[in-house]
Amino acid sequence: MSAAPGRPKQARVPAGGSAVREATSVGVVAARDSILQRLRNASVGAPAPLPDVSGWYTARRRHEDTAQRVTRLRSALEAVKTEVHDCSRADWAQALLRLAVAKGLRNLLIGTNTPHGAELEALAPPDLELVRYREPIESWRDTLFDQIDASLTLARSAIAEIGSLILWPDASEPRLMSLVPSVHFVLLDVETIHSDFHAAMTAEAWSSGLPSNALLICGPSKTADIQQTTAYGAHGPRELVVLLRHAQGERA
């Protein structure tokens, strides 16, 4: 492999400003064109058919009702040390507050302009400080990392087969809410649970628009990097608590 023409080690030297940017972009263009040209020069034979991914999932998909999906989701989540609690639209906030007190949490981070956040605030809990994620992270990073005990976010939906919660963080519930606090509460409406990952992205038309960051979450953060021994609470939340919100009267 020869170095690209004009690909500069000198890009290391000049600091700041347009010089670096310019040097980089020239090198990139040269590298880009050579790489693509080498790839185009290869003979790849007859065009490979587009794999039938839908066919695979459709043929194997279970026909199940919400209760069956809840059962599968719950067992997959519980297998990785996730707390799962059933609740209703009427009592989920009370259930959350009871759990928070039992865990000895001092505060709970909530989003801005969310109906569930408003419901919690309306209860004005005496034992739990509700903190809103109002400002960009730069202005309160240390507080988030060092002072916030827990957070609450709403899941967009979930995947029964792999026990994963789907989160699409946005301006009102930013992405660090589900990552930095030690305890992460997730509110999930059971009717949003999909059968499998493919079903979820198809039904929600992900290919026609994704947010800046989309997430699948299954359990609290973990690692097995020391002698293959699983330890929870690696870099993200130590505890994941899922509140399964059932429509009134459908409580499992």
Added chain:
Amino acid sequence: MSKTIQIHPMEDFKERTRSVLNDPGQRKNFRGAMDFLQAKRRAQFPDQDELAGLRELGAAIRRYSLANLPRLLERLEAKLVANGIQVHWAQTPDEANAIALGIAQRVKARSVIKGKSMVSEEIEFNHAMQASGIEAMESDMGEYIVQLAGEKPSHIIMPAIHKTKQEIAELFAKEVPGVSYTEDVDALIQIGRRVLRRKFAEADIGLSGVNFMVAETGTLCLVENEGNGRMCTSVPRVHIAITGIEKVVEKLEHVPPLFSLLARSATGQAVTTYFNLISRPRQAGEKDGPDEVHLILLDNGRTQAYADAELRATLQCIRCGACMNHCPVYARIGGHAYGTTYPGPIGAIISPHMLGLDSTYPLAFASTLCGACSEVCPVKIPIPDILVRLRNEAQARPDSEDATLRGSGAARSVAGTAVWSVWAQVYSRLGLYRLASWFMSRGRALSPTEQGAWTRSRTPLIPAARRLRDLLKDRQP
């Protein structure tokens, strides 16, 4: 292509191998880890029909993606740029490091926090940053341990697999200020968590690898359990992702089967804790996420593999590590003996494109060709076939015009070539064969007792007293 033929390439490969083989502690660590990972994977695939179908689908997706690679890369680039993600192309590790350094210097970065990325190991990223006075800190627990010990990963998924918890306990007690010796794994992980949390909050740049890139949506997918990958891609104001050009797929729906195969094959999990899809930098009104997202696409020999229809299959790899977990050679010599960024069977077939066949061909010979790797490969890479091909390339005429690999012909020797040409003559001419076998059987007493590498741990080979032909003649009525 330059053709610098070295006569004794990787001379210390055998030394490293011997030293691990004579180290009962290392042998035990690797054997235990491999047995554990094999059992975990097996438990994830109880239904053999499902496994067969899913592997077929995974292989078809990877083959399709490679067959359309230049088109998909252009589409990916266009989509990423439209999404606000800056795309850079690098032909060599030096170019990749220069791009990263250019970004770091422009934003006046002092530190980089790193998620797990084997491509960053491939380009010796940490070294390049440190040489320019920028701290590069690993945040994956295994990588953090390995970096603290001043070592390199010995496995692509579990970097510190060669270390016992006692060794890690000693390391932490020695290297982490204010920490006393503990063998409790939870306590050790909490030490790493505490140290690295500050680093996430303070780092100027987060660096990550990429597991899958989606052309149709302009999305970078990251698979992980620890949350450090999310930290690196969400907290610092600049995120740099680096990966090989082969990691692209066309459609978002191509991701679920590959993700399932990856998680189950790699660590025997149905799913990882996090699956992170990044499509844009922070948008107006959003309160966190990086302001800048960069993607560095690295070639580093991948286009050489791509040019050849058989070797192209090497690029189907999704880096699950199942081939090394099931390899009888890797299980005995571990990752460090290979001396390359990627160890094990996949390392033996990808490294020649990155480093030249002349400096890596012994790896292709360090295989029993038992086929366990291709049997478990989730995307059906015919690894043993490629190993044989590389052996042949290593023996090819160095001056051949159509050499497809840099450094081919490096293993060719006058003596070896002569022996095989005599063998070919003898075995393709009946009269000559009969004559030779007659002399061999009658002159067996003259067989040397020292037969090179063969007799180092085996009894000498001595021809039979009577040939098969002689024995059959006795049976004729």
